[in-house]
Amino acid sequence: MAGFCGSFKKTMPYRILEVDYYAQAGAKELADCLNESYRYIIVDYGEITGQGFADCARCDLKVIVGSLSEWQAEAFLEIMRKDEKRDKSWKYAAAFGSEETRKEIEKKYRISVRRIPYTKDAFAITHADMVFLKELLGD
Amino acid sequence: MDARQFRKEALILKCIRHPGIPVVYDLEEDADFCYLIEEFLEGDSLYALVSDMGHFSKAMTVRYGIQICRLVNILHSAKPTPILYLDLQPRNLLVCGDIIKLVDFDHAIHLDEAEYLTKSYGTVGCAAPEQYTGEDLNERTDIYAIGAVLYYMLTGTYPGKSPVYPRALIDRKLAKVIHTCLNEDPKERYESADRLGKELECIQEQMEKNKEGVLGKDPGSSLTVAVAGAFPGAGATHIAIGFAVYLWQQGFSVLYEEKNRSNAVRQMADCMDSIMGRYGIYRIHGLPMLPFYGDAVKLEPHPYPVVVQDCGTSLKAFSRGTADGHLLVCGSKPWQWQRARDAVQFLGNPPGMAVIYNQFCGRLTVRLPGPARETECFLMPDSPNPFVHTKAAKRVYDEVLSSLTGRRTGGILRIFSGRTEGFFAGKD
Numbered sequence: 001m002a003g004f005c006g007s008f009k010k011t012m013p014y015r016i017l018e019v020d021y022y023a024q025a026g027a028k029e030l031a032d033c034l035n036e037s038y039r040y041i042i043v044d045y046g047e048i049t050g051q052g053f054a055d056c057a058r059c060d061l062k063v064i065v066g067s068l069s070e071w072q073a074e075a076f077l078e079i080m081r082k083d084e085k086r087d088k089s090w091k092y093a094a095a096f097g098s099e100e101t102r103k104e105i106e107k108k109y110r111i112s113v114r115r116i117p118y119t120k121d122a123f124a125i126t127h128a129d130m131v132f133l134k135e136l137l138g139d
Numbered sequence: 140m141d142a143r144q145f146r147k148e149a150l151i152l153k154c155i156r157h158p159g160i161p162v163v164y165d166l167e168e169d170a171d172f173c174y175l176i177e178e179f180l181e182g183d184s185l186y187a188l189v190s191d192m193g194h195f196s197k198a199m200t201v202r203y204g205i206q207i208c209r210l211v212n213i214l215h216s217a218k219p220t221p222i223l224y225l226d227l228q229p230r231n232l233l234v235c236g237d238i239i240k241l242v243d244f245d246h247a248i249h250l251d252e253a254e255y256l257t258k259s260y261g262t263v264g265c266a267a268p269e270q271y272t273g274e275d276l277n278e279r280t281d282i283y284a285i286g287a288v289l290y291y292m293l294t295g296t297y298p299g300k301s302p303v304y305p306r307a308l309i310d311r312k313l314a315k316v317i318h319t320c321l322n323e324d325p326k327e328r329y330e331s332a333d334r335l336g337k338e339l340e341c342i343q344e345q346m347e348k349n350k351e352g353v354l355g356k357d358p359g360s361s362l363t364v365a366v367a368g369a370f371p372g373a374g375a376t377h378i379a380i381g382f383a384v385y386l387w388q389q390g391f392s393v394l395y396e397e398k399n400r401s402n403a404v405r406q407m408a409d410c411m412d413s414i415m416g417r418y419g420i421y422r423i424h425g426l427p428m429l430p431f432y433g434d435a436v437k438l439e440p441h442p443y444p445v446v447v448q449d450c451g452t453s454l455k456a457f458s459r460g461t462a463d464g465h466l467l468v469c470g471s472k473p474w475q476w477q478r479a480r481d482a483v484q485f486l487g488n489p490p491g492m493a494v495i496y497n498q499f500c501g502r503l504t505v506r507l508p509g510p511a512r513e514t515e516c517f518l519m520p521d522s523p524n525p526f527v528h529t530k531a532a533k534r535v536y537d538e539v540l541s542s543l544t545g546r547r548t549g550g551i552l553r554i555f556s557g558r559t560e561g562f563f564a565g566k567d
Contacts, residue, residue: 017435124437127419134415 068097182235198390208336227284264297286320367457369482394443399451404430471496
């Protein structure tokens with residue numbers, strides 16, 4: 001992504017549209033970021049696993065993103081079935097899947113699963129994206 | 140409301156297609172409830188806007204009044220039977236963008252049902268006398284309500300039995316129109332909403348004749364004005380908001396655009412619980428305001444022809460943009476003069492630039508430094524709230540607009556244009 005977006009710096013971070021990106025960051029980079037004056041630090045844990053959960057749980061806001069398509073929903077449901085005590089700082093969002101599946105999961109697990117607006121370009125924020133993100137951050 | 144009444148409302152709405160009337164998509168019922176599925180409308184009620192602002196300007200009132208007359212005329216012209224609305228009041232009129240929409244049709248009836256009405260409807264303050272006495276209702280009942288709404292927009296109060304027409308708020312022509320609408324005898328009122336609308340259009344035309352210039356006769360012509368401050372705290376945002384509010388009250392379709400990173404609009408929006416609209420715009424005290432968004436944000440282009448851009452203290456953005464006019468806000472205190480001179484010198488006098496000396500106090504500042512030779516300047520006294528103008532602030536904005544439109548009216552303000560006036564020091 002750094003190369004494609006025109007940044008050829010060998011040291012981190014590289015900057016795209018006024019956002020600093022740290023690739024393959026670990027605990028040290030996170031500690032450095034916390035010492036900087038960033039208002040928001042977004043940590044992409046990728047596919048969540050045991051240790052990932054524990055690290056994620058330290059964040060102020062935790063968002064689990066999944067897909068509710070019939071051939072992918074099982075992974076999402078597995079996470080739901082784990083006996084983890086999750087408070088309101090855990091949010092759930094899905095880009096794909098039917099409305100029926102989404103509502104069933106909401107009802108069964110008594111959570112809110114937000115619908116992520118479809119977007120062609122992750123770097124372009126549309127009105128729908130802003131409404132979605134405002135709700136996600138605002139609760 | 141019973142189910143029959145509910146179905147009647149749905150049927151009435153389904154017959155009418157007009158931008159000012161919400162679209163009805165469907166009607167559903169279950170064992171317990173009836174559901175009317177209609178178009179989602181984003182906007183503030185006239186009631187909420189007037190509550191925020193105190194009252195509207197004459198230009199705004201006439202503009203919205205014309206739209207209301209057209210809406211009511213559509214109802215009164217419905218085929219096969221005219222529809223009487225019977226509950227026209229500021230809470231049932233939404234301002235969506237710049238369009239008035241009429242909502243809540245639960246008291247509307249067909250004209251041929253009027254004589255069989257067993258209950259009285261209407262809102263106290265806007266309901267015609269015959270709605271209290273049980274006499275026959277017809278189109279002129281709604282005409283009365285239009286008059287009450289016009290009065291409300293202009294004064295912030297309902298007319299009552301003996302309305303008073305304060306000269307400061309309502310001129311003679313408009314007072315006569317409203318008075319005709321509010322006549323206790325229905326036969327003395329305008330015979331139709333169309334006729335009333337035409338009277339208001341005449342008043343609007345007369346007002347436009349007094350506003351020729353850059354903006355022409357049509358307040359929909361475009362204009363962009365950039366505002367910047369000579370230093371942080373000079374009051375650029377305050378003046379930019381104040382000027383945008385002033386233009387809005389004069390009847391222009393205007394947008395305040397934040398072109399700096401102060402985040403002021405979002406902070407105000409949070410404070411007022413304002414919701415972001417379709418173009419990323421917030422309405423704060425009725426004024427459309429577009430916050431600064433970064434390059435990543437892609438929104439639909441907004442439809443506002445008149446834009447006041449708040450450039451903060453970025454004099455580069457101020458001078459390099461494509462604005463039609465430029466307002467530089469400087470401090471008026473002696474310890475701020477040097478920064479005013481520096482800013483004017485840096486800018487090299489772009490075309491159409493004027494200087495506003497902010498928070499001017501005659502006792503403290505008995506003279507001002509001469510600005511660049513051909514720059515106009517205006518003295519803005521302290522004005523605590525940019526959303527509600529003092530008389531003095533309004534006079535300054537009158538002069539600023541006249542300056543932008545090429546029609547200066549003179550008056551109490553001194554205009555400096557390269558020569559020494561008694562009030563201004565010519566010496567730098």
